[in-house]
Amino acid sequence: MKKNEQIVLGFDIGGTKIAAALGTGDGKIIGSKRIKSEHRAPEDVLNEMVATGNELLGEGGYKHSDLTAIGIGAPGPMDIPKGTMSPCNMKKWVNVPVRDHMATKMGVKTYFDNDANAGVLAEWFFGAGKGCKHLIYLTMSTGIGGGIIANGHLIQGASYTAGEMGHIVLDPKGPVCNCGLRGCYEAFCGGRAIAQRMQKEIAGQPNHPIVAYVGGKVDRLGYPALIEAVKDENGYALDLWDEICLRNAQAIGIFANTFNPEMIVLGTIACHAGPLLLDPIHKHLPQFCWKEMIHAMKIGTTSLGSQMGEYSGICVALNGLFEEGKWQLPWEKK
Ligand SMILES: [Zn+2]
Numbered sequence: 001m002k003k004n005e006q007i008v009l010g011f012d013i014g015g016t017k018i019a020a021a022l023g024t025g026d027g028k029i030i031g032s033k034r035i036k037s038e039h040r041a042p043e044d045v046l047n048e049m050v051a052t053g054n055e056l057l058g059e060g061g062y063k064h065s066d067l068t069a070i071g072i073g074a075p076g077p078m079d080i081p082k083g084t085m086s087p088c089n090m091k092k093w094v095n096v097p098v099r100d101h102m103a104t105k106m107g108v109k110t111y112f113d114n115d116a117n118a119g120v121l122a123e124w125f126f127g128a129g130k131g132c133k134h135l136i137y138l139t140m141s142t143g144i145g146g147g148i149i150a151n152g153h154l155i156q157g158a159s160y161t162a163g164e165m166g167h168i169v170l171d172p173k174g175p176v177c178n179c180g181l182r183g184c185y186e187a188f189c190g191g192r193a194i195a196q197r198m199q200k201e202i203a204g205q206p207n208h209p210i211v212a213y214v215g216g217k218v219d220r221l222g223y224p225a226l227i228e229a230v231k232d233e234n235g236y237a238l239d240l241w242d243e244i245c246l247r248n249a250q251a252i253g254i255f256a257n258t259f260n261p262e263m264i265v266l267g268t269i270a271c272h273a274g275p276l277l278l279d280p281i282h283k284h285l286p287q288f289c290w291k292e293m294i295h296a297m298k299i300g301t302t303s304l305g306s307q308m309g310e311y312s313g314i315c316v317a318l319n320g321l322f323e324e325g326k327w328q329l330p331w332e333k334k
Pocket of ligand 1 (some may be wrong): 166167177178179180181184186187
């Protein structure tokens with residue numbers, strides 16, 4: 001172990017699996033493993049997280065005492081002060097004390113945050129947002145989660161729920177959202193919402209041209225088919241895509257006017273769609289925010305890709321250390 005080297009263990013908890021990774025303060029991933037979380041009792045999973053953490057340390061040639069901190073990124077809802085999680089997509093998990101369990105069993109300070117905040121931290125420290133002081137990250141997957149870095153710090157809010165950017169209301173008469181509000185950004189552009197909308201609109205039309213993209217199975221309609229159909233200039237797909245691009249621009253315009261970010265990093269769907277999504281967003285943006293904001297801001301896609309899970313937990317740990325003055329931003333290191 002190098003002198004002054006910081007060793008952190010990270011866990012990115014998801015509904016089907018957990019990514020566990022051991023890394024350094026410089027962003028080097030020493031080792032990683034996957035843990036199954038689906039259909040399992042929380043206590044079994046927590047015990048396996050401890051065992052996996054110990055294995056990663058051992059395989060990397062490290063001792064328990066070498067570990068600086070642990071970080072955990074998890075899906076909401078969660079109680080940050082108490083360190084517990086009750087994710088809506090994991091039925092058996094209610095008030096699970098994940099943070100304190102890891103801290104007690106591993107004997108090291110453990111930091112805990114939601115997965116979108118973990119994502120913005122990963123993009124900020126080691127990804128597309130490296131070096132930024134003002135950065136926004138939008139997950140753009142099944143739902144739309146968000147994380148905000150403003151003035152060089154993660155914004156957590158009064159009750160640790162800041163960054164719920166998928167649930168700003170773009171139209172109070174819009175479609176009902178999973179969260180109960182109407183017309184949320186997520187209800188217009190989230191992966192689940194778009195799949196449900198397409199399946200509803202196409203139901204009972206087995207000969208609709210869009211159905212050819214999913215082998216005739218209407219219940220498989222969603223973003224992947226939509227993106228392919230847009231590339232082929234299918235009329236239905238193009239109309240829906242225009243609407244999606246306009247709503248994305250509306251939301252991003254609101255974030256731009258509010259936070260004046262240097263960069264907005266977009267996740268999964270934007271990575272798959274690329275310029276097909278980004279170009280129309282740029283075209284529509286002047287309708288929704290000031291040119292000063294547009295000139296200051298780059299819109300890009302995540303650069304960590306499939307490694308996001310490995311970095312998420314590690315970056316929650318590093319941000320905990322950073323806020324306590326025990327870790328320096330990589331680009332500020334002397
Ligand atoms: Zn909502």
